[in-house]
Amino acid sequence: MFTPTAGSRRLTLALATVTALALGVTACGGTTKDSASKDGGTAAAGKADPNAETKKDLTVAFLPKQVNNPYFTTADNGGKKAVEELGSTYKEVGTSSGTDTAGQVSYVNTLTQQQVDAMAVSAQDPGALCTALKQAMKNGVSVVTYDSDTNKDCRQVFVSPASAEDLGRTQVQLLSEQIGGKGEIAILSAAQTATNQNTWIDFMKDELKKPEYKDIKLVKVAYGDDDAQKSFQQTQGLLQEHPDLKGIISPTTVGIKAAAQYLSGSKYKGKVKLTGLGTPNDMRAYIKNGTVDAFELWDPAKLGALAAHAAVALESGRITGAKGETLTAGDLGTFTIGEDGVVSPGEPTVFDKSNIDKFDF
Template sequence: MELIRNRTGKTPGRRRIASFAALAATVALIATGCAGGGDDGGGGSGAEGEQTITFIPKQLNNPYTDVVLGGGEEGAEAAGFASSQVVGPLDASASSQVSFINAETQAGTNVIVIAANDPDAVCSALEEARTGGAKIVAFDSDTNPDCRDVFISQVVAKDVALIQVELIAEQIGGSGEIAILSATANATNQNEWIKYMEEELASNPEYADIELVAKVYGDDDDTKSFQEAQGLMQAYPNLKGIISPTTVGIAATARYLSTSEYKGKVALTGLGLPNEMRPFVKDGTVTEFALWDPAQLGYVAAFAGKALADGDITGEVGDTFEAGELGEREIGDGGIVIVGPPTVFNADNIDDYDF
């Protein structure tokens, strides 16, 4: 697969990211399970021009999530929603999102956009929301497909996995022990990527000399991810590389490696934010890593929600909708909409990106 190392063009959502970070910080005050609404205490009547949308991320105060939701905020405004808001947990546990879904159902919110911490734990609450008339858009991390109308995926899952395997293989010279430092053990997106990584390592003769010796979970918590990275080096002294397919995990691991004896000896790649990873690329801790444009994920999710609420699409394969500045999108197999290909960041291009 050809790695995409450059991209140009303006990204929807970027001009709002700074202000959205402040918004995300204040959501903790809302995050008691009570969703705001209009004067009637609800989420809007559902009439066109009065529709409401609520984003429920895996957790609040996550830098990657802030960028995704910044794009979602801009998309909601551009799509014509009367109001949008963000509610959600401060931790990424399996059941932590249920109370927020229930509150949105009671408020009569027209569209719920959710990144599931667990594909099944949220299903019962989402089914109640759908029975009440809400449209459900999953994004970033899918629910059980039976529990939502569409899923907005960053990229083709297998492509994400293969890029990370290719990058680590290049960086360790095609042989040696590697480990994976993931987010939560139940995260749908992480587990799908890891499955494809394991299949590729086992089946591709180019990787016959690479051994995956461990999978650990930092729960998208900076401190725990840092400790897990440290633990990997203690448990596997011959480790040559780490893949961390989570922005929290790769940044925490880079911070650990950058001040350790393993800097320059143990390769690190995965999925990271350019602004967080820039110092570690500049100081030689990290050579290359990958990601898509997170703001586009939230932006497309908002437009998909509007098309569902307006009745323009139902979530069937072949349905199409306009996603503002990003153009027409088509729903593929499994009710999945693909946003765009991943980009590889390195010292040559990282200063070209600001998110």
């Protein structure tokens, strides 16, 4: 899906990188893209100039957790559209697995060697990418994370899907309504190291401590690694291991679809409730056939677009990622960067029979 574009100097470096990777070299270094380096953390070197001219003819690379994942395809297409509207070149690279952290590290190193201007990365692991991302910033590459963050000093801006706390708590609230506030529940997550998943799950567990959930018991957190077949099998395993299970929360678009697929063809359809984070197109059939009552998600295209605007704004010097700075993002509107360089496109939407046909992503 990537279409690399660069001058002869970048092309030479890219060819050199391929050779290096073939020899198993993953460390990055060499000639920097420019003399300005980023110092990591929530601010780039220097001070933001919100009136600075937006640079054009940049190369902005997107590195999702997993390519060919419908969610990330939608998000990255949103990023592509925004990058091109801003007059720059978009490219995408990534692994086909949602757990190949070594592969993600190699891609970051390769992009650094190719001297892209900025990269937007959805981290599979909170710490594994840090060394590579810090080297990218040292070499003058602006670094944004989106959907799933790394450590805060390993990027400049994190574009969060929505408030992590809101996402964790609202998924519990949705399921509680569906099961009448009592019974055993389970969580079907993605990878065990996924930053965003674990943060949401922590808030789910905290929400469950409230008195109104005293009759709900979380019996297990299972991991499907954002693999459809494994998530399907994990759903089957949860129901075999816990025959009294009343509901499942799956905060991953791959997981919730796989769980719905299993439930829809089983004796548990309509009896075991399922909610979480999914796309309307993936979940429409399961809403309409009664397998799922309601689920939620933000618009991933807006998430990708905001990541693109943040990347270009960083590279243009309009923002540094510091708290209180203003990020102007075209039709998306204007956003204020929060604590630790976090910015979000807005609250999630709950999808059910009444509104699911109004959305197409």
